[in-house]
Amino acid sequence: MQPINILGVGRTDYNPKPDISIPEMVHRAVQAALADAGLTMKDVDARVTASADLWDGLTASNVAITEVVGAVMQPEARVAGDGLLAACHGAMSILAGAYNVVLVVAHCKSSMGDSDGITNWTFDPIFQQPLGLNDVAASALQASTLSLAPPLPCPIADGAAAIILSHASPLPTPHLIGMGWALDEHYLGDRDLTDSPALREAARRAYTLADIDDPKRDITFVELSDQFDYQRKLWASVLFGKTSEVAHTAKTSEVSARGVPPFVAGLDRLIEVVLRLRKESGTALAHGCWGPCGQGQAVVVVRQ
Amino acid sequence: MKRVAVIGTGQTKHTKARDDVSQTELVREATTRALADAGITIHEVDAIVLSNMELFEGRALPEMWVGEGAGGYRKPVTKIATGGTSGTSACIAGYHQCASGLFDIVLVVGWEKHSEGATQTGMALTDPLWDRNVASGAVGNFALSISQYVAERGVTPQQAAKIAVKARRNAARNPNAHLQMDGITVEKVLESRMLADPVHLLDMCPQSDGACAVIYAAEDRAKKLCPRPAWVRAAVTRHDQPYIGDLDRRLVTMRTLRDAAREAYQRVGISEPLKEIDVAEIYEPVSYAELAWYEALGFCAEGEAGRLIDDGVTEMNGELPVNPSGGVLSTNPVGASGVIRVAEAAAQVMGRAGDHQVADVRLALATGYGVYAWSDVMILSAG
Numbered sequence: 001m002q003p004i005n006i007l008g009v010g011r012t013d014y015n016p017k018p019d020i021s022i023p024e025m026v027h028r029a030v031q032a033a034l035a036d037a038g039l040t041m042k043d044v045d046a047r048v049t050a051s052a053d054l055w056d057g058l059t060a061s062n063v064a065i066t067e068v069v070g071a072v073m074q075p076e077a078r079v080a081g082d083g084l085l086a087a088c089h090g091a092m093s094i095l096a097g098a099y100n101v102v103l104v105v106a107h108c109k110s111s112m113g114d115s116d117g118i119t120n121w122t123f124d125p126i127f128q129q130p131l132g133l134n135d136v137a138a139s140a141l142q143a144s145t146l147s148l149a150p151p152l153p154c155p156i157a158d159g160a161a162a163i164i165l166s167h168a169s170p171l172p173t174p175h176l177i178g179m180g181w182a183l184d185e186h187y188l189g190d191r192d193l194t195d196s197p198a199l200r201e202a203a204r205r206a207y208t209l210a211d212i213d214d215p216k217r218d219i220t221f222v223e224l225s226d227q228f229d230y231q232r233k234l235w236a237s238v239l240f241g242k243t244s245e246v247a248h249t250a251k252t253s254e255v256s257a258r259g260v261p262p263f264v265a266g267l268d269r270l271i272e273v274v275l276r277l278r279k280e281s282g283t284a285l286a287h288g289c290w291g292p293c294g295q296g297q298a299v300v301v302v303r304q
Numbered sequence: 305m306k307r308v309a310v311i312g313t314g315q316t317k318h319t320k321a322r323d324d325v326s327q328t329e330l331v332r333e334a335t336t337r338a339l340a341d342a343g344i345t346i347h348e349v350d351a352i353v354l355s356n357m358e359l360f361e362g363r364a365l366p367e368m369w370v371g372e373g374a375g376g377y378r379k380p381v382t383k384i385a386t387g388g389t390s391g392t393s394a395c396i397a398g399y400h401q402c403a404s405g406l407f408d409i410v411l412v413v414g415w416e417k418h419s420e421g422a423t424q425t426g427m428a429l430t431d432p433l434w435d436r437n438v439a440s441g442a443v444g445n446f447a448l449s450i451s452q453y454v455a456e457r458g459v460t461p462q463q464a465a466k467i468a469v470k471a472r473r474n475a476a477r478n479p480n481a482h483l484q485m486d487g488i489t490v491e492k493v494l495e496s497r498m499l500a501d502p503v504h505l506l507d508m509c510p511q512s513d514g515a516c517a518v519i520y521a522a523e524d525r526a527k528k529l530c531p532r533p534a535w536v537r538a539a540v541t542r543h544d545q546p547y548i549g550d551l552d553r554r555l556v557t558m559r560t561l562r563d564a565a566r567e568a569y570q571r572v573g574i575s576e577p578l579k580e581i582d583v584a585e586i587y588e589p590v591s592y593a594e595l596a597w598y599e600a601l602g603f604c605a606e607g608e609a610g611r612l613i614d615d616g617v618t619e620m621n622g623e624l625p626v627n628p629s630g631g632v633l634s635t636n637p638v639g640a641s642g643v644i645r646v647a648e649a650a651a652q653v654m655g656r657a658g659d660h661q662v663a664d665v666r667l668a669l670a671t672g673y674g675v676y677a678w679s680d681v682m683i684l685s686a687g
Contacts, residue, residue: 001406046541053385054364059357059429060387063675066546073563075541077397080358080365080385089382089397095404097305098539121362124369126326183371183381201378209406291368296381 001209004091004176005169006302007101008037009271014159014260016111022056026107027068029160033103037164041070044164045099049078050086050106050263054118069105082106082225083161084266084288084298088179094167107160108261115154122292124186133188138292142193143230151228155259161267163274174277178212178301180205186295196238199289199297203239210301212283216240219301220282223269225257225289232256235287235294263290266298277304308402309526309533310650310684311519312342318482318514318635321419327366330515331373331415334640338411338517341656343529346375349519350407354383355394355414356639359429361421374413374517388587389541390414391642392672392680395518396539399682402520403536409525414643415515423511423638435548442589443508445548445676447500450592453555454502459595461502463610465493467591468506468633470619475630477620477659482512482635493591507591514637516644534653534668534684538568544677551677555593558600560679561671565601568681572667577602577624578617581683582665583652584626585645587673588633594626597671620662628652628660642672646682653684 010032017025034040047069051061058064062071062078069076077093079086083106090102119135140150165176182205184198185191203215212218222239226232257265266288273284281304288298314337316322322330331354339346352374358366367376367383374381382401384394391414398412427441453459472488475481488506496505526533542560545551565577574580586601588594595609603624604612612618618626627633629648632641649668651657666687672680 052364053357053359053429057429057432059359059426060385060390060675062386063546064431066543071543072545073542073560076386076543077384077393077541078386080367080383085382089401092404092406093397093400095406096400097403098400118364121364122368124328125363181380181382182378183367183376185377186369186372197378202380205380291365295368296365 002095004094005166005173006163006176006274007166007169007173008033008039008164009274010036011161011268011271012159014157016156017109017158018111022064022107022109023068025109025158026065026105026160029162030068030103030105033162033164039164043101044070044103045101046075046093047071047103047105048086048090049076050081050083051078051108052080052263054121055108055110055113057112069103081296082263082266082288082290082298084270084286084300085181087163087267087270087300088181088298090165091176091179094165101164101166103162103164104267105160105162106264106267108263109158110261111156111158128187135292138188139228141188142293145193146230146234148230151230154227157259157261159261159264161264161271163267163270174274174302174304176300177303178206178210179299181298184295188293193293196234196294196297198295199235199238202297202299206299206301212301218283219285221276222285223272224287225265225269227258227265270300273302277302306403306405307523307535308399308520309530309535311521311526311530311533312338313518313647313651314338314341315480315516315644315647316514317480318512318637320512322417322513327415327417328370328373330417330513331370331413334515334517335374335411335413338519342519344409349375349379349409349411351380351401351410352376353394353398353401353410353412354381355385355390355643356416357385357387357390357426359426360423360638361417374411386674386678388589388638388674389642389672389678389680390639390674392645392670392682393541395643395646395682396541396680398520399536399539402522408522410520411517412643413515413517414640416637416639417513418511418637419513431547443499443503446590447503449554450502452553453592453596456556457607457609459610461494462490463613464507464591464595465490466613467594468493471627471631471633474620474628474660475634478629481630482510503590509589509632509636512635512637514635514640516640516647518643518647518650532654532686534650535687536682537685538571538681538683540564540568540681542679548676554677555596558596558677560677561597561600564679564681568683572683580667581624581669582667583628583649583662584624584669585629585648586626586671587642587645588631589673591633625662628657628662642680645670645672649684653686
């Protein structure tokens with residue numbers, strides 16, 4: 001695929017923010033990304049936003065941020081999923097020739113909602129939801145299949161992240177060279193929870209586009225969406241194989257996605273990758289996941 | 305940009321309540337029909353884009369559960385949700401994904417099962433500080449804007465009722481349409497219960513259960529798979545202010561639709577839309593809106609929309625048939641409604657619209673409408 005430049009990145013901190021609204025929170029991340037890219041909103045052709053209605057308590061939750069992402073009388077698509085998936089879609093709209101510069105934004109203000117209640121509504125209403133499953137309970141089940149300790153619930157986190165993509169750049173920038181995403185089976189009883197075929201498929205697609213034959217050799221470092229402790233080991237083993245698990249866990253950053261809000265984490269991982277690639281050359285992988293036990297998986301490969 | 309065309313469409317029968325199927329099964333019905341229409345199997349689909357407004361059914365990330373109904377297992381699945389425009393936005397997203405060169409065949413499926421939720425409750429979840437108290441739900445805020453439109457343009461309740469009658473008469477020729485009201489008349493529309501002046505019950509769209517799927521293919525595959533593909537010529541989105549109070553003269557100007565149409569026409573080279581476009585499937589949640597959209601889409605001059613319906617210009621046998629399917633006024637599973645517009649426009653180009661086929665369609669227009677005034681415009685053609 002034609003490389004897509006990442007011109008700018010911006011994010012808030014992820015502490016609970018009872019004193020500001022969702023649009024104010026998103027505004028800070030967007031303005032930081034624009035400043036980082038040296039652009040103004042007038043330079044942006046289109047936006048892809050990522051958010052989840054039930055978390056925001058709003059129908060079409062991107063309505064709340066229309067102004068701060070500059071979408072008034074402008075194109076916007078909203079992905080109901082992780083921000084890394086939104087980045088993939090933004091890159092595709094550039095590859096399609098529809099736009100030159102795309103702003104990608106993800107947000108979640110989890111302090112406003114009841115995480116256990118909301119994630120219970122993520123399960124199908126016929127078989128799994130009545131069991132009282134939620135993200136923590138499902139993750140405990142997954143951890144037990146790996147003989148690992150039950151995970152601690154994610155800390156309450158509020159925040160937003162933004163990046164700016166473009167097909168062209170006046171300066172050398174980290175560029176997106178591969179991407180892939182996939183959905184796994186929904187019913188936990190039908191899944192091998194010690195594995196993640198969706199992550200493997202997402203990575204395969206990303207590696208193919210990036211012309212990576214041997215990820216163990218070619219990937220310099222990795223940023224994983226490990227909202228629960230046990231996930232770092234699982235995702236690393238799926239990406240690089242169990243035998244080299246230790247070595248490639250070492251390649252993952254010390255910076256955990258734990259404490260980054262849902263739907264923001266994948267884009268936050270991409271921002272980590274970009275910031276590091278500005279200081280050192282290499283090929284890096286950013287990972288995002290969403291849904292019960294990482295049912296949705298996305299992988300982006302970035303090179304400097 | 306790769307050339308991309310619609311090569312197949314599929315819909316469920318839309319109705320008030322599909323108690324016999326789950327959301328997943330509803331999506332599977334539309335998907336299976338679209339695959340059959342395109343003459344391919346799910347294994348040939350490279351990527352999937354879904355559309356649904358999850359708070360209408362009170363779900364969180366419903367694609368987790370429903371995705372497999374579209375064949376999404378281990379495939380790239382993206383869910384798009386932008387209110388009423390969800391379906392057309394998903395169609396535009398699917399088009400972009402196919403045109404990117406990353407995928408040869410992309411399936412788009414929209415669905416809504418209003419009978420499993422409380423739509424008005426979902427629609428009431430607007431901005432909690434301002435709009436939730438004054439402008440929640442479709443009827444009330446439309447009535448506000450319609451009153452302003454009527455005052456400035458002078459359209460009459462009779463002209464709006466003619467739009468409502470046209471939609472339901474067209475729906476009688478569409479076996480998938482929800483409302484089947486053969487004997488509907490202007491008088492019956494005007495005698496129906498007043499919801500919010502000047503909007504009568506039969507001026508409004510229904511709430512439907514249903515799903516609709518569209519399959520795109522990149523040029524090489526499209527030419528091999530489909531004798532008469534519906535080529536995507538333009539896809540344009542415009543969003544607008546998030547607060548109803550900031551949208552002065554919303555229906556009068558409908559600036560998002562006006563601007564999106566202007567750009568789409570420019571891309572295709574359309575200068576006289578009424579003469580050049582052969583059929584239009586436009587997202588009209590209320591009868592008066594269709595009149596306002598005629599002006600915004602450039603089908604007539606400002607203030608001339610009433611004359612267009614009086615003269616039968618947009619009837620099935622008119623110069624530019626609008627909504628031969630019966631439109632949103634006859635069928636409205638919100639997450640699917642925009643996909644239905646694109647599917648119906650494509651079916652008209654492909655010559656597969658059945659009893660509501662318009663003769664010799666070469667250029668078709670589809671629009672989406674959502675939130676307070678967001679618009680999508682797509683143009684499809686035979687060549």
